[in-house]
Amino acid sequence: MTDLDPPPAGDFDGAADLDTARPHAARMYDYFLRGKDYYEVDRLAAARVEAIAPGARTAATINRLFMHRATRWLAGEAGVRQFLDIGTGIPASPNLHQVAQETAPDARVVYVDNDPVVLRHAEALMHSTPEGRTAFVHADFRDPRSIIESAPLRRTLDLSRPVALSLNALLHFVPDTDRPYDAVRFLLDALPSGSYLGLSHCTPDFDPERWVEILDVYHSNGIPGQVRSRDEILRFFDGLDLVEPGVEVPHRWRPEGEPPEGATDGAVSLYAGLARKP
Numbered sequence: 265m266t267d268l269d270p271p272p273a274g275d276f277d278g279a280a281d282l283d284t285a286r287p288h289a290a291r292m293y294d295y296f297l298r299g300k301d302y303y304e305v306d307r308l309a310a311a312r313v314e315a316i317a318p319g320a321r322t323a324a325t326i327n328r329l330f331m332h333r334a335t336r337w338l339a340g341e342a343g344v345r346q347f348l349d350i351g352t353g354i355p356a357s358p359n360l361h362q363v364a365q366e367t368a369p370d371a372r373v374v375y376v377d378n379d380p381v382v383l384r385h386a387e388a389l390m391h392s393t394p395e396g397r398t399a400f401v402h403a404d405f406r407d408p409r410s411i412i413e414s415a416p417l418r419r420t421l422d423l424s425r426p427v428a429l430s431l432n433a434l435l436h437f438v439p440d441t442d443r444p445y446d447a448v449r450f451l452l453d454a455l456p457s458g459s460y461l462g463l464s465h466c467t468p469d470f471d472p473e474r475w476v477e478i479l480d481v482y483h484s485n486g487i488p489g490q491v492r493s494r495d496e497i498l499r500f501f502d503g504l505d506l507v508e509p510g511v512e513v514p515h516r517w518r519p520e521g522e523p524p525e526g527a528t529d530g531a532v533s534l535y536a537g538l539a540r541k542p
Contacts (some may be wrong), residue, residue, distance in 0.1 A: 296324035319531025330514035339367035351434030369395040378404040426458035436466040439490040464536040504539035511537035
């Protein structure tokens with residue numbers, strides 16, 4: 265395993281996330297998804313992003329639809345019964361466990377987030393089927409050992425059996441200085457052969473100048489972020505077997521029906537993929 269040190273004391277922002285005086289990435293995403301769990305400060309920051317990228321809401325919807333399709337494929341064709349979703353975000357129905365348990369009622373799902381407000385929403389709204397199980401872990405992706413060794417995860421998942429690791433719309437909030445490649449490798453090393461990695465990630469490939477402006481909105485509000493090229497995103501899948509069609513813009517990853525209006529590569533500016541651990 266890759267050994268990672270946890271973030272420095274005080275670097276976890278769980279307590280600070282209770283502050284509604286500054287924007288929060290999860291609440292901004294909830295706004296893009298037309299949710300209701302955001303504040304005026306989040307709406308204003310999200311509106312700044314929309315002024316730069318009018319397709320932001322379309323991108324959020326398409327990202328969500330990718331998660332649905334990937335989860336259905338995993339629970340159905342791949343036969344996966346265990347899911348580890350890190351960077352859960354504010355619940356938006358249908359959530360990952362609902363999609364998985366619709367196909368496989370005995371599926372077990374562990375949600376992880378470092379924001380206590382997100383987990384409070386999740387615990388209140390995310391209920392498992394009687395046959396399956398859903399658990400919640402308050403931990404930080406940058407400290408993957410704390411996730412793998414957490415008691416709720418150990419009670420819920422059997423790490424001798426395949427697990428689908430879901431990192432949707434998370435890694436573009438983890439700059440290279442926080443060693444995201446090492447964290448992903450640590451998590452995959454803890455999972456057995458037959459496990460999967462699924463992720464989606466913002467990219468500047470289609471409009472780099474626009475992404476400079478978008479990142480400035482996030483950075484000016486204290487939200488870290490780093491978008492990556494397709495080649496940089498492919499590195500997260502090193503050593504894994506990509507599921508067809510590989511790393512692709514999400515509206516062309518095993519599409520079902522017509523994509524939402526405005527689903528161009530430039531408007532979406534995401535890559536998504538799913539891969540199996542040999």
